[in-house]
Amino acid sequence: MSDLSSLAQPHVPALHAYTPGLQPTESGWVKLNTNECPYGPSPRAAEAIAAEIANAGDKLRLYPNPTSAPLRKFVAKLHGLAEENVLIGNGSDDVLNLLVRVFGGPSAVTAFTLPSYSLYPVLVAIQNGSVKAVEFDRSMRLPVDAIAASGAKAFFLTSPNAPTGVAFAPAEIEAVLQRFDGILVVDEAYAPFANADCVGLLAKYPRLVITRTLSKAHALAGLRVGYALAHPEVIGLLDRVRDSYNVNRLSQAGALAALSDTGYYDAIIGKINRTRDHWSAEWSERGWFTYESQANFIFTEPKNAAGEAGPAVAKSLYEFLLSRKILVRYFPSHALTASFLRISVGTDDEMLAVEQAIQAWLAK
Amino acid sequence: MSDLSSLAQPHVPALHAYTPGLQPTESGWVKLNTNECPYGPSPRAAEAIAAEIANAGDKLRLYPNPTSAPLRKFVAKLHGLAEENVLIGNGSDDVLNLLVRVFGGPSAVTAFTLPSYSLYPVLVAIQNGSVKAVEFDRSMRLPVDAIAASGAKAFFLTSPNAPTGVAFAPAEIEAVLQRFDGILVVDEAYAPFANADCVGLLAKYPRLVITRTLSKAHALAGLRVGYALAHPEVIGLLDRVRDSYNVNRLSQAGALAALSDTGYYDAIIGKINRTRDHWSAEWSERGWFTYESQANFIFTEPKNAAGEAGPAVAKSLYEFLLSRKILVRYFPSHALTASFLRISVGTDDEMLAVEQAIQAWLAK
Numbered sequence: 001m002s003d004l005s006s007l008a009q010p011h012v013p014a015l016h017a018y019t020p021g022l023q024p025t026e027s028g029w030v031k032l033n034t035n036e037c038p039y040g041p042s043p044r045a046a047e048a049i050a051a052e053i054a055n056a057g058d059k060l061r062l063y064p065n066p067t068s069a070p071l072r073k074f075v076a077k078l079h080g081l082a083e084e085n086v087l088i089g090n091g092s093d094d095v096l097n098l099l100v101r102v103f104g105g106p107s108a109v110t111a112f113t114l115p116s117y118s119l120y121p122v123l124v125a126i127q128n129g130s131v132k133a134v135e136f137d138r139s140m141r142l143p144v145d146a147i148a149a150s151g152a153k154a155f156f157l158t159s160p161n162a163p164t165g166v167a168f169a170p171a172e173i174e175a176v177l178q179r180f181d182g183i184l185v186v187d188e189a190y191a192p193f194a195n196a197d198c199v200g201l202l203a204k205y206p207r208l209v210i211t212r213t214l215s216k217a218h219a220l221a222g223l224r225v226g227y228a229l230a231h232p233e234v235i236g237l238l239d240r241v242r243d244s245y246n247v248n249r250l251s252q253a254g255a256l257a258a259l260s261d262t263g264y265y266d267a268i269i270g271k272i273n274r275t276r277d278h279w280s281a282e283w284s285e286r287g288w289f290t291y292e293s294q295a296n297f298i299f300t301e302p303k304n305a306a307g308e309a310g311p312a313v314a315k316s317l318y319e320f321l322l323s324r325k326i327l328v329r330y331f332p333s334h335a336l337t338a339s340f341l342r343i344s345v346g347t348d349d350e351m352l353a354v355e356q357a358i359q360a361w362l363a364k
Numbered sequence: 365m366s367d368l369s370s371l372a373q374p375h376v377p378a379l380h381a382y383t384p385g386l387q388p389t390e391s392g393w394v395k396l397n398t399n400e401c402p403y404g405p406s407p408r409a410a411e412a413i414a415a416e417i418a419n420a421g422d423k424l425r426l427y428p429n430p431t432s433a434p435l436r437k438f439v440a441k442l443h444g445l446a447e448e449n450v451l452i453g454n455g456s457d458d459v460l461n462l463l464v465r466v467f468g469g470p471s472a473v474t475a476f477t478l479p480s481y482s483l484y485p486v487l488v489a490i491q492n493g494s495v496k497a498v499e500f501d502r503s504m505r506l507p508v509d510a511i512a513a514s515g516a517k518a519f520f521l522t523s524p525n526a527p528t529g530v531a532f533a534p535a536e537i538e539a540v541l542q543r544f545d546g547i548l549v550v551d552e553a554y555a556p557f558a559n560a561d562c563v564g565l566l567a568k569y570p571r572l573v574i575t576r577t578l579s580k581a582h583a584l585a586g587l588r589v590g591y592a593l594a595h596p597e598v599i600g601l602l603d604r605v606r607d608s609y610n611v612n613r614l615s616q617a618g619a620l621a622a623l624s625d626t627g628y629y630d631a632i633i634g635k636i637n638r639t640r641d642h643w644s645a646e647w648s649e650r651g652w653f654t655y656e657s658q659a660n661f662i663f664t665e666p667k668n669a670a671g672e673a674g675p676a677v678a679k680s681l682y683e684f685l686l687s688r689k690i691l692v693r694y695f696p697s698h699a700l701t702a703s704f705l706r707i708s709v710g711t712d713d714e715m716l717a718v719e720q721a722i723q724a725w726l727a728k
Contacts, residue, residue: 237372
């Protein structure tokens with residue numbers, strides 16, 4: 001090890017950074033790999049940002065509101081909660097990071113299901129904590145017993161889950177809360193696309209933390225805004241490790257304006273869900289095993305022309321799509337995901353382009 | 365301790381969050397308390413942000429460039445360095461946080477001078493590290509011997525220093541680098557206002573890290589952009605703990621446009637420095653001990669009408685200014701700062717308002 005690395009905490013040089021999905025810089029791609037929204041955000045977001053940069057951007061010389069107070073207040077109202085139940089983050093990744101910094105660390109076990117969002121183990125490793133992965137089986141039913149027995153200080157549960165799209169009913173989450181005695185983080189990044197969410201459980205279970213993002217349903221991945229909903233004492237702990245100016249002026253203004261436009265988002269979420277259900281049904285009928293998704297993506301197990309499924313088949317379709325500038329996500333590293341592709345729900349045209357490419361692949 | 369706090373890392377419930385300077389939300393204040401720029405940013409910043417939100421903000425639905433690549437490249441060029449020498453942060457506070465997460469931690473000593481930026485001990489405490497403070501004496505000369513003997517893995521040195529404004533010459537910093545064997549972080553938040561900076565030392569000293577912010581000289585505190593300049597191996601370590609989408613689209617675009625407008629900033633930095641030197645001289649001539657500032661603020665030890673200085677006098681003037689809606693900064697917690705006020709350099713009108721209030725205070 002070099003002199004420089006030897007000055008770092010001993011676990012740091014061995015860390016592997018999280019690998020985000022490809023963000024191609026050139027145009028011409030059908031980009032269905034990072035669950036972005038195929039439709040633009042509420043126009044109110046751009047209007048609010050334009051207002052914030054009026055007078056040649058003069059307001060930008062001043063620091064933002066350190067607690068994102070107006071946005072925080074609005075989010076609280078939206079969910080029927082108090083301000084003290086809300087913390088605003090620089091994307092929900094910021095919030096997840098704060099949760100690990102508070103409840104993880106060298107002396108704690110931090111747990112999550114496998115498969116789920118691959119950022120969790122990265123955040124735990126940065127904090128030099130111990131990781132416990134609770135495995136799903138192919139049914140993707142919630143392993144309540146294993147979660148209860150995990151011994152974790154904090155458990156991260158993605159619902160609807162990624163990359164499967166499978167949602168867990170509030171009653172199932174409640175069963176976990178009754179038996180697991182640590183902090184249960186329900187990562188609801190995709191909840192706006194689902195039939196139900198867990199916000200109603202917050203009043204009864206102080207150990208429940210819900211995280212949300214504006215990157216998916218609200219089409220604001222470029223703005224980096226997410227939040228936590230939790231008991232005021234948990235919010236207070238997160239606030240102790242939060243950067244005091246973590247969310248900038250434009251993100252605060254744009255997010256607040258977007259969230260106020262519920263009618264706009266009801267419409268695009270409805271459209272995305274119809275597109276999702278259409279293609280999920282289409283591919284299921286073709287004989288491809290496809291989980292019932294309540295998110296803005298479809299996790300499907302392709303079969304080739306010979307009717308075979310498996311990692312080689314999934315990889316073949318992934319590469320074929322790539323060669324046609326269609327970007328989807330392939331997760332080869334786990335047995336439960338290696339035969340599948342995750343395809344973000346795009347516009348009708350984008351989905352047709354995928355289907356036409358699949359037809360061409362089948363006809364090869 | 366409650367059940368919830370007992371689930372946190374043991375050191376977390378006892379943490380005290382950093383206290384940012386007051387950010388009044390109502391208008392009518394002369395706000396000279398957080399070293400913001402009294403002039404707006406380059407108009408190019410707002411233009412670039414407006415371009416990024418064209419078409420009703422459609423681009424906001426896509427994630428930002430994960431490494432802020434175009435901005436990173438530009439910053440490198442600006443300082444005559446390679447891309448691999450640069451890391452872009454969500455404000456320089458983000459960069460300082462990453463430095464502590466890499467080089468701090470429970471088994472390390474992290475050190476800094478006292479007084480200096482009060483965020484450093486907060487960041488070290490979050491990471492459960494040990495703190496060593498190296499005290500200045502009233503001369504504010506750099507305590508090279510004490511820094512060399514600090515035993516720290518990383519030492520944070522603010523130059524020009526806050527809240528004094530005193531800058532350390534590159535030769536003094538080099539003397540530290542020759543004798544201190546840890547990572548030396550020179551926090552150059554205020555370097556654009558100074559006669560010299562340490563960028564030229566990077567090629568010779570791989571243990572030197574320089575941090576910069578766009579919040580002060582570039583009038584973009586509201587946008588949250590800062591960066592680190594360092595050896596590629598250090599940048600690589602920081603990148604392992606960095607949030608993959610830490611800087612949003614609008615901040616990347618606005619910062620790049622602002623940095624390209626060097627002529628604009630040369631002019632406002634020149635104006636701020638002239639205003640600073642004028643009032644520093646004025647107050648010195650009145651018999652108030654005033655450090656020679658190379659930053660965008662003045663640290664001065666007021667004397668009352670009876671010619672007395674001291675904490676009670678400084679506090680009295682602070683409160684008198686506050687009663688006239690003039691906000692400056694008072695640091696009562698350290699013997700070397702308690703008799704002083706730190707006044708950010710404002711516009712000519714704002715500085716006149718301060719002077720008139722001082723006259724009224726003296727005539728009380």
